Amino acid sequence: MSEKTSALDFSRAFQALEHTYSACMQRTLMKYGLYPGQPQLLFAVRSLIRPTQNELAATLSISKASVGVSLRRLENAGFIKRVRDKEDSRCIRIQLTKKGEEYARWCDIDFEMIFTTMLDGSNFDQRESMLAGFKRMDQNLNELKVRLEK
Numbered sequence: 229m230s231e232k233t234s235a236l237d238f239s240r241a242f243q244a245l246e247h248t249y250s251a252c253m254q255r256t257l258m259k260y261g262l263y264p265g266q267p268q269l270l271f272a273v274r275s276l277i278r279p280t281q282n283e284l285a286a287t288l289s290i291s292k293a294s295v296g297v298s299l300r301r302l303e304n305a306g307f308i309k310r311v312r313d314k315e316d317s318r319c320i321r322i323q324l325t326k327k328g329e330e331y332a333r334w335c336d337i338d339f340e341m342i343f344t345t346m347l348d349g350s351n352f353d354q355r356e357s358m359l360a361g362f363k364r365m366d367q368n369l370n371e372l373k374v375r376l377e378k
Contacts, residue, residue, distance in 0.1 A: 269288070270308075271332060274324055
């Protein structure tokens, strides 16, 4: 970092970006009656094809209890349904309803619009550089987290 760019400047810019991004995401989710985190569950159910609650928790790296709360809300809202596995009657599978499939498609479109708007005016090389920078920052902070946990 140069003398002109302080840690505080970087932190403020990052927080402002995160705040604006979150506000756009929340406004988008409100259109669908979804809460933050729920679209990722819909996307995971869609991509894993009839996963169990445990598989969703492992895939998304969140607790089974958190997944359970979100699944209950999504089920009550008509986005997903639980179906007993035909081969193993002890196993409950999660699948999207028609409404869930439709809303997941609309979320894809809206999220892509937010993403392209956020990166408007950036060329391919700039986008690749930003992505590499974010990945590097994440790696650095994960290494710090491990050191701090010792």
